[in-house]
Amino acid sequence: MPLTDGYGVVIGTVARHYIEPPDTEGRWPHYHIYVNTPAGEYQCVINLKSRNETKIQYRDFRNQSPSYFPNILSLADGYHPLSRTAGSGALDVVRNNGLKDPFCYKKWYCWCYWFFKKRRCPCTRWWLESGVDLIQLMEYYLTSVQRIYIFGEPYNTGLGIHNIHMNQGDPIDSPFSAENGIWQDGGLILQYADPEPRLSVFVTKFQTQSLATNDNGQPL
Secondary structure (H helix, E strand, O other): OOOOOOOEEEEEEEEEEEEOOHHHOOOOOEEEEEEEEOOEEEEEEEEOOOOOOOOEEEEEEOOOOHHHOHHHHOOOOEEEEOOOOHHHOOEOOOOOHHHOOOEOOOOOOOHHHHOOOOOEOHHHOOEEOOOOHHHHHHHHHHOOOOEEEEEEEEOOOOOEEEOOOOOOOOOOOOOOHHHOOOOOEOEEEEEEOOOOOEEEEEEEEEOOOOOOEOOOOOEO
16 A cells, blocks of 8 residues: 555755754654745654664665656655656655666776676665764755755645655565555655755665565565
């Protein structure tokens, strides 16, 4: 089944951002990003660290090609519902070419060519958060970002986005498996103008989520 309240992307400029204070943190504390849009400020909450045995994994793509996301980058600021299909601009960490490992076929493609010639690039592997490193990485990404695109499930009341993480591959016996589905993953696209135009992409998943899923987003 898909996400209960739909799926979409909110686009705009960053108003402010911070990690939840200790007295309100849950099992997976949220990082809050507030996005300016014509309709008002959107509250976007993303899990960046864990306080239990299930950790968060993340991967990021720096200097990613805009050619992977033409349907999204051309949209105006604001919230846009997206159909759960490849052509809508939706994210899918398993199926979207812009979220897959690059290959190092040319020495100028990335530094790891010298160590992993014509092998899968380790630059974008899934990393396990330490509780601090991911927060520092988010702060780095949000510094001087010109425009941000945040994918996830909209709030059922008020202006906001949550489930900003992979939304498929949860174990069948998990309480979250009912929301497994393809082409509905959360994530961030970050657009910069200075010192040169560039695009970064950031996605997360929970350690228990499988990266091998069927056409319904259920783990194989």
